Amino acid sequence: MSEQYLTIEYLSTKDLTRLFSKIAIDPVSGCWNFTATKSIGGYGLFYYGSRQKYVHRIVYAWLVAPLPPFRSGFELDHLCRNRACCNPCHLELVSRKENILRSNWPPAINARKTHCAKGHPYTKENIIQHKDGSKRCRTCKNAYQARPDRQVKRREWRDRNIEKVRAQNLATYHRNAEKNKARMREAYHRKKAHAAD
Numbered sequence: 001m002s003e004q005y006l007t008i009e010y011l012s013t014k015d016l017t018r019l020f021s022k023i024a025i026d027p028v029s030g031c032w033n034f035t036a037t038k039s040i041g042g043y044g045l046f047y048y049g050s051r052q053k054y055v056h057r058i059v060y061a062w063l064v065a066p067l068p069p070f071r072s073g074f075e076l077d078h079l080c081r082n083r084a085c086c087n088p089c090h091l092e093l094v095s096r097k098e099n100i101l102r103s104n105w106p107p108a109i110n111a112r113k114t115h116c117a118k119g120h121p122y123t124k125e126n127i128i129q130h131k132d133g134s135k136r137c138r139t140c141k142n143a144y145q146a147r148p149d150r151q152v153k154r155r156e157w158r159d160r161n162i163e164k165v166r167a168q169n170l171a172t173y174h175r176n177a178e179k180n181k182a183r184m185r186e187a188y189h190r191k192k193a194h195a196a197d
């Protein structure tokens with residue numbers, strides 16, 4: 001278990017003195033701010049054993065519970081949103097997805113949105129979901145496409161690229177030929193059955 005998980009059952013007096021000499025406790029927020037070396041991302045770094053490790057991981061593994069390895073899919077979330085904090089009361093072990101969704105990254109902010117910029121609700125019927133994970137308001141898209149200037153531009157583009165449009169239409173026809181024939185057969189039989197009644 002100790003090979004996979006970060007476990008710290010004992011810290012020497014020397015390590016404790018070194019560690020807590022680099023921590024400033026904020027009386028207002030309760031954060032244990034690490035004041036020494038930090039990573040590019042703002043997390044405190046501390047030599048433990050023969051390697052540099054993140055301070056919040058060392059403190060959590062020592063005072064709370066063993067930590068799974070980095071690539072396990074679980075991470076420590078700073079509930080206080082202060083990356084330099086190593087207070088174990090401000091840390092929670094969560095999945096990577098949960099940690100990202102709780103953050104202030106643009107993807108997390110966009111995932112929390114319930115309405116588009118124009119105020120239309122993001123409901124299942126009103127969202128156009130793209131392959132890259134982004135979404136768009138269907139009402140806004142339809143309003144934009146219905147504008148007269150857009151219709152003129154669409155016609156102009158079609159006239160300039162008529163050969164490309166014809167090739168795309170032909171490719172779509174061949175790609176969906178069987179599906180379209182099946183749909184036409186089904187409509188024919190439904191109409192025939194309805195006429196017999």
